[in-house]
Amino acid sequence: LLNSAVERSKLGLHTIEQYEPLIGSAAAERIAMKADRVRAMRVAHVSSTFYGGGVTELLTPLTLMMNAMGIETDWHLIQGTPGFFGCTKKLHNTLQGENLDLSEAERAIYEEVVFENATRLHLEECDAIIVHDPQPLPLVSQFPDREMPWLWQCHVDLSSPFAPVWSYLSGFIEKYNAAIFSLPEYAQHLGIDQHFVPPAIDPFSPKNGELSEKEIRQFLANYKIPTDRPLVVQVSRFDRWKDPLGVIDAFRRAREQVDCTLVLVGNNASDDPEGHVILESLEDSIDGDIVILAVNDPILVNALQRQAAVVLQKSIREGFGLTVTEAMWKGAAVVGGNVGGIRHQIKDGWNGFLVKTPDEAAARIVQVLKDPQLREQLGSRAKESVREKFLMSRLLEEWLDLLIRYGR
Numbered sequence: 001l002l003n004s005a006v007e008r009s010k011l012g013l014h015t016i017e018q019y020e021p022l023i024g025s026a027a028a029e030r031i032a033m034k035a036d037r038v039r040a041m042r043v044a045h046v047s048s049t050f051y052g053g054g055v056t057e058l059l060t061p062l063t064l065m066m067n068a069m070g071i072e073t074d075w076h077l078i079q080g081t082p083g084f085f086g087c088t089k090k091l092h093n094t095l096q097g098e099n100l101d102l103s104e105a106e107r108a109i110y111e112e113v114v115f116e117n118a119t120r121l122h123l124e125e126c127d128a129i130i131v132h133d134p135q136p137l138p139l140v141s142q143f144p145d146r147e148m149p150w151l152w153q154c155h156v157d158l159s160s161p162f163a164p165v166w167s168y169l170s171g172f173i174e175k176y177n178a179a180i181f182s183l184p185e186y187a188q189h190l191g192i193d194q195h196f197v198p199p200a201i202d203p204f205s206p207k208n209g210e211l212s213e214k215e216i217r218q219f220l221a222n223y224k225i226p227t228d229r230p231l232v233v234q235v236s237r238f239d240r241w242k243d244p245l246g247v248i249d250a251f252r253r254a255r256e257q258v259d260c261t262l263v264l265v266g267n268n269a270s271d272d273p274e275g276h277v278i279l280e281s282l283e284d285s286i287d288g289d290i291v292i293l294a295v296n297d298p299i300l301v302n303a304l305q306r307q308a309a310v311v312l313q314k315s316i317r318e319g320f321g322l323t324v325t326e327a328m329w330k331g332a333a334v335v336g337g338n339v340g341g342i343r344h345q346i347k348d349g350w351n352g353f354l355v356k357t358p359d360e361a362a363a364r365i366v367q368v369l370k371d372p373q374l375r376e377q378l379g380s381r382a383k384e385s386v387r388e389k390f391l392m393s394r395l396l397e398e399w400l401d402l403l404i405r406y407g408r
C-alpha cells in the first residue's frame with residue numbers, strides 16, 4: 001500500500017523504455033535515436049501555471065521525459081496578477097471566437113506584466129525556447145538579440161479567432177521562428193512556419209494508470225459518489241466552453257428515460273478567473289440525481305472515467321480535449337461535442353459519439369445505457385485509437401523532430 005501511495009503521489013518520471021510494450025521496440029528505438037541527436041541541447045518551456053488545465057497535463061510528463069532522455073529541459077512560469085489573468089482569460093475567450101476587443105489599458109496590463117516577468121528570465125544559455133499559449137506570448141519582444149529559436153505553441157481552439165485580437169497578437173507571434181497548433185484546421189495567415197502537433201496523455205500517470213475495482217469503489221466512496229445507478233460523468237474546468245449547463249440539460253432529458261446519476265467534476269486552473277462564477281451558476285441545479293464536485297484529484301478523475309457508463313465532453317469549443325483522450329484510454333463510451341479536437345479523436349458511431357445539441361447528447365446517453373455491449377465495443381476501439389495516436393511517446397517524438405529542425 002505504501003508503495004502504491006508513493007507511486008501515485010509522484011509527478012511521473014518515465015522513460016521511453018516503459019512505452020515499449022505499448023508502441024513496439026522499433027518506435028522506442030527510433031525515438032531514442034532522435035533524442036541522441038539533441039542531447040546536448042538546453043531547452044526551456046514557459047507557461048503560466050503548474051496547476052490545472054491541459055498545458056500542465058502535457059508539460060509535466062513531457063519535460064520529465066525529456067530530462068530522463070538526457071535533454072536538459074527547464075519549465076519556467078510567468079507570474080500574474082488578478083488583473084493580468086482577467087486580460088488573458090479575455091484573450092483566450094476571443095481566440096475561441098468571442099467578439100470582444102481588449103481595451104488599451106488591458107493591452108498595457110498584459111504586456112507590462114509579461115515584461116516584468118522577462119526581467120527574471122535568463123535564457124541566454126538555452127538552445128530553444130518554447131512558449132505556451134497567449135499568457136506569456138509577448139515575452140519574445142524582450143529578447144530582440146536572441147540567437148536561439150523561439151517557438152510558440154497555442155493550445156486553444158483557433159477555428160474562428162476574433163480578427164482584431166488575432167491581428168494584435170500576430171505582432172508578437174510573428175517574432176517567433178514557428179507557431180505550433182493542435183490541429184491543421186487552426187492554421188492562420190502568418191509570416192512564419194506553422195506546425196500541427198496534437199497533444200497526448202501519459203498512460204502511466206496517477207490519472208491514467210490502472211486501478212483495481214476495489215480502488216475505484218474506495219475512491220468514489222471517499223467522495224460520497226453513489227454507485228447504485230449508472231454514472232454519467234463530465235470532467236472539466238468550470239468554463240462556459242465546456243457547456244456545463246448543456247450537460248445538465250442533456251442529463252435531465254436522458255433521466256426521463258433511464259435511471260442514472262450525473263457527476264460533474266471540475267478543478268480550477270490558477271490562471272482561470274472565471275471558474276467560480278460558472279460553478280455558482282450551476283449550484284441551483286444540484287439535486288438527488290446530480291453531484292457537482294470542485295476538487296483537484298487525478299485519481300478521482302481516473303476512477304470516475306473507469307466507472308462511468310457514459311463520459312460526456314459536451315464542449316462548444318475545444319482546442320483538443322485531453323479529457324476525451326483520457327476517458328477513451330480507459331475504454332469509456334464517450335459522447336463529445338462535435339467541435340475542435342474532439343472531432344479528431346472520436347469517429348462518430350465507431351469509437352464514441354459526436355453530438356451538437358443537448359437533445360442529441362441525451363439520445364446517445366440513453367442508447368449507451370440501454371446497451372452495455374455497445375459501451376464495450378465503443379470503449380475497446382476508443383482505447384486502441386488512443387494507443388495508436390495519442391500517447392506521450394508520439395508527442396515526445398514530434399518535439400524531438402522540431403528541435404532537430406529548429407534548435408541551434
Ligand code: UDP
Nearest residue numbers: 053054057235236237265266267321322323
Ligand atoms: N482536469 C482535472 N480535474 C478536473 C478537470 C480537469 O484533472 O476536475 C484535467 C483533465 O483530466 C485534463 C485537463 O485537466 O487532463 C484538461 O485538459 P483539456 O484539454 O480537456 O481542457 P483544458 O482545461 O485545457 O481546456
